[in-house]
Amino acid sequence: MIRLAVLDMAGTTVRDDGVVEGAFVDALTGMGIEPGSAEMEAGLTHVRDTMGASKITVFRHLFDDEARATDANRRFEAAFSAAVARGDVEPLPGAEDALAEMRDAGVRICLTTGFSPETQQQLIAGLGWASRIDLALAPGPGVRGRPYPDLILQAVMRLEIDALAEVAVAGDTANDLLAGSRAGARIIAGVLTGAHDRRTLDAVPHTHMLETIAELPAVLRRNG
Secondary structure (H helix, E strand, O other), rough: OOOEEEEOOOOEEOOOOOOHHHHHHHHHHOOOOOOOOHHHHHHHHHHHHOOOOOOHHHHHHHHHHHHHHHHHHHHHHHHHHHHHHHOEEEEEOOHHHHHHHHOOOOOEEEEEOOOOHHHHHHHHHHOOOOOOOEEEEEEEOEEEEEOOOOOHHHHHOOOOOOOHHHHOOOOOOOOHHHHHHHOOOOEEEEEEOOOOOHHHHHOOOOOOEEHHHHHHHHHHOOOO
């Protein structure tokens, strides 16, 4: 029986509509990269290819200097936080019903992200989801972001799940699915509402492909 669902946020349970990429553009512009330039387009290509990864890891690739990477990450987090404060992010259709259905069935819910812990908590508060989940995890000291399995394994330990065969992972990026595969989760579901299309998700290990997160409770019932 699946006892834990580890779910990505932006693009999987939360509507993005370009807010994340827009925050990257703001950050890169603030770092002196001209919008529309070849450097900006190269940066955004890397951003799109690595969606789901820890944001500071993305900026470390784009900027060789740690101080510049940290500054760019701070600018990104500030831009995304401002979007949350404006109400520019909202649940994807069916997401809240899916969370409720899974918890009613005894499935614990952990939300994961590539944002900082502070931005993740602001997003959860803005959505009013604190009471809808059991745990929220973000990359930090000693915990690597996706595609590494750390966040999933942390959720297993902190929620006292007995076996990885009791874990489902769902996300909209290749990095989400790679993390699920590396962790050994029983269900690894791609969700087609976010950054990566079916062709990209099909290229990495997974067990299911979902049009939306609303389909996940039925998958868990069939695999219970």
